[in-house]
Amino acid sequence: MALMLSLAGRLAGRSRFLTRIAGRLVARELRQLKGKPVERQLLVYDLPETQLALANDLRLVDTILSDRAGSFPKARALERLLRPLIGGGVFGQPGGDPVRQARRLFVRALTRIPEQRVTAVATAVTRAYLADWQQAGRPVAIPSELSRLTIDIVSEASLGTRFTAAEGRRFVELFFEYHRRVNPVLLLLGSQDDAGQQALVERMGLAAIGAEMRELIRRRFVVPLLDAAPEGGQAPFATALLEAAAASAGADRTSAPDDARQTAMLDEIAVMLLAGHETTASVLSWLLWELAEAPAEQDEMAALIATSTVASTLADGRADAAVTRRLGALIQEALRLYPPIAFLLRQTTEAVTFRQRPICAGGYVVVSPWTIQRHRALWPQPDRFDPARWLAAEPPAATADRLAMIPFGYGPRVCPGKRFAEVEMHAILGELLGACRIARTRSRWAASPHGPTATSACTSARAARRRLRSCRQPPGQPGHRCRRGRSPAGPGCARGAVF
Template sequence: MSDLPPKPPARADRVSLWRYMRLFREDILSAQPARLYHAWMAEFRTPFFRSYMVNEPALVDEVLKARPMDFPKSDRVGEGLRPLLGNSVFLTNGETWKRQRRIIDPAFEGGRLRDTFPAMWAAGEAAVARMGEGLQGPAAPMEIEEEMSHAAADVIFRTLFSLPIEADIAGRVFHEFRAYQRTQPILNAAAFVPLPRWLPRGHRAKTRETARNIRALITQMTATRMAEIEAGNAPDDLATKIMTTADPETGERFTTQEMVDQVAIFFLAGHETSASALGWALYLLARYPEWQDKLAQEASRLPDVADFAVVSRLKLTRDVFREALRLYPPVPMMVREATCPETFRKRAVKRGSQVVISPWHLHRQDRLWDNPDGFDPGRWHTDNGKTCMREAFIPFSAGARGCTGAGFAMVEGVLLLAMLLRSFRFERIEGDDPVPVAYLTVRAKDGIRLRVSRR
């Protein structure tokens, strides 16, 4: 067995546009040539637009941190996700986006993380109980991605709407989302060919149907919460906090329809990305059992009741979770658009060009990282690791448009990982290593199967 975790094969340096489009729709990771792990910048040409991948920290900072408003999110990605996400904060730009963030951000401030921690803990306990059912004797094969999706969705429902996933409407949303997630590629036809607004956007019928079903269920949940807020008996959770927060500049609050858009992205970002990261973290620990033993020892000191202070003591678990985010960043690529002519590395970038920032490639950039493809949680305490964490580690994006739930995700991921490792041992199945591909997030092509037994 190689001591390097798997990554997808790279394509040949030269392929036709149509071959590239087909590869891109199937999996954007293996559609890229191997040289991108070394390049500071690369240009992709199509008959309709130019695309530039920037893989140098200074350029990434320019786009994400120094001048984010000059590089808004590209509608070429938004076209593929709009049936589900509508006009959510993930897709908007300019003043609309600023207003949405002014209302949303207070719900995810540091103090609120402490408030949501008991709900995360309860979801972790439920995940342990669910996975432990029927586990007696020898280790049994288990599909880990499915289990982590269930656990992460439970966290979202409990923290957002004070509902366990066993609640009927929460379970229906989860079921519909499982049907949605692999019918929708990150990019559809509109990402490659400029289409007039009146033309269909190329969404699959099943994608449209499941998106409608999810949004109908979220509308029902949001309307119920609006009524509870008006009646004065709403629980003090994230949904209530967001729906009762007024824009400090205008005094306006989200309407029900606006809140549906935001709940859709909270569920997508908070459930899909966390499930991806947890699944890969458990696979890595099964592949490197010496690290699993270290984390299990650390987790053995967890208290029996929720205590927010424990998060700061799970130092090794946090290092491993960071390393999983580095090797398998849930969102592998982010696309921005140049709103004015630019010059990157002495190369002219025309207005309207697509600027691609790829955490997948930046996190494995061989000019920056020591042992870029290796699993090494100890790297975060080396000089190289500390430098790269500041300059080349962006699992949650960076700058003004950095993920508002990044702190939430780090607490959730570290806590659930520790709770699972306190109760179970995970073992790699020889010859059944997962192959990473990009659906909505970086997932395994055929799932992640591990043998699981009680500790």
């Protein structure tokens, strides 16, 4: 791996073409993330101009993510990569009092969305998508469709409106292209001066994609919200965002300059759409990939759901406890194997020593939920998809330490939308498993005579040739043959984020 990373570092930034080649080399290495990264407590790599430490030691993880002394801020590389899309949005910033204040405002805004509202919206939107898929009668791309679905849910629940179908498709196309081009590892490998890093970001070609995505957000959400009267009955989250945007602009809600309010509002809605949909879409895509090879699990879930009301599970607490528990086990295992935040990238403000290994000032420190939640010292059969581990009388032994399971991060930067995502995933998954039969197939054009097909959960070109097939067909019916495909081996193929 060290040799490949060194080669990628030499190629990165030479030209846009070579930068893309370097990105593919790095992605290939990440897809093969096994061996030492999931066996050792600490790995330190010497990069061309700095160092990179991967910390799996849970005490180090606590030190880094709690960051009580402010010694491990979010890496500046991430801000450079996210700025074309989220501007000055809070989640792209390294830290400081303004960021802490903005996060508090964001968290308070999220708490204004009742869980019943999230469940009701997620259920209704998912049912509408299922009806569209069935009516279309053609292959359905699971990653992009789940992205559209979750964007619609998060925007409807939080802002009271959503993209048109055409806008949603375009937004997701742009998001996937942005995701394919962005590569934080290249910034770690390349020049560490500001000019060199900015040049590398420019060669990734993110600016035009981010600008078009921001324009879609501005037209659909920002302008209508700012034009609406304060007493116009807006969604509570939208009202809170308006107040936060005015505060960011240094004025009250009505007197802040229009441009400043619009920019502040645009930045935070971009953050909300990016983080709010990706968590759920990524985890559920991977979960469907695994369930495609678990027909018995699908049969049992379909039978349970058929005799219960999933929508009331989280809305009023009256649903079948067995359904809630089984859905929770599936989601927990997907979160363990495929955490939506695959890597948490921090940067040292001064030289530190970890387990007798010196790390230079300005060096990069990675905490990876992906490696921790597959670590051989923590989890039995760590690479096996086994929802039953969450159904035992006692929880998995690893979870005695809360840091062994951190799919949403940990510490002051823990994902504020964690509960929103959990509620949303329960509602979506209950609807999907009650209506669909999932199987893998290789051919893009192969279709079941009983219903639509859906692509696999991986965004790599090679794995995209393997497909999931879903159809409105009672469990156990014929017409679901498929060829076995292998799940990608590492997070380079996943849409897990880096924060």
